[in-house]
């Protein structure tokens with residue numbers, strides 16, 4: 001059974017159908033990409049999946065250990081608690097807090113005995129603070145942020161800030177991470193490092209990844225399945241090889257000069 005299922009999902013802004021009747025699913029452990037031209041509705045779809053805006057119609061369901069639940073009507077923090085984390089197209093770090101404090105701030109809403117016992121596999125008698133600090137240090141190490149841990153996030157190079165944002169989303173130990181244009185504004189070296197990092201999210205953190213991205217090198221190399229949106233509608237889905245050969249996709253997007 002799919003981890004996340006979207007059924008006939010639509011969002012209208014006045015007369016504009018930003019997302020129109022979209023059906024999609026994400027399997028546990030998958031890496032799925034969402035592509036399409038500017039204004040296709042990709043971010044609007046992410047916003048609905050993460051509780052930022054309500055859909056006009058349709059369903060979003062999540063499979064949990066205790067059954068299938070609807071995500072409709074839940075606020076972003078409630079969706080986050082259910083294990084859906086995200087990053088934003090425009091970086092939203094606390095610019096005046098250190099990298100370490102940005103990670104700590106993300107964890108406060110999951111600050112429970114169960115969460116840290118689960119994440120760190122530490123016995124329950126360990127002090128909560130010790131677990132928080134241990135998990136933060138582990139994240140700093142895993143995301144190669146040890147050297148900048150005490151720097152203000154806002155002063156770091158762009159690629160590093162993106163890494164901090166992904167580390168912060170991972171800090172809540174989500175099941176699914178949604179990345180909105182993670183490679184935007186990155187140079188080729190930063191993009192190559194990002195690709196390794198996304199692989200790590202899956203292998204080391206066992207996350208399911210859904211990403212919006214215009215960098216087709218990244219998408220075609222990393223994604224197992226791709227959904228293509230155009231003017232709010234899903235025009236194709238398939239493997240990278242299938243998508244690259246799909247005439248509707250070439251006409252709407254890939255053929256027209258892909259913008260990075």
Ligand SMILES: Nc1ncnc2c1ncn2[C@@H]1O[C@H](COP(=O)(O)OP(=O)(O)OP(=O)(O)O)[C@@H](O)[C@H]1O
Nearest residue numbers: 013016018036037038039040041042043044045089
């Ligand atoms: N809050 C809003 N109010 C009105 N229209 C909106 C709103 N948010 C998005 N739109 C419109 O909905 C359409 C889809 O926008 P969206 O940002 O989802 O596209 P996108 O595929 O993410 O584009 P990009 O690749 O440029 O980020 C666009 O026409 C946009 O102008």
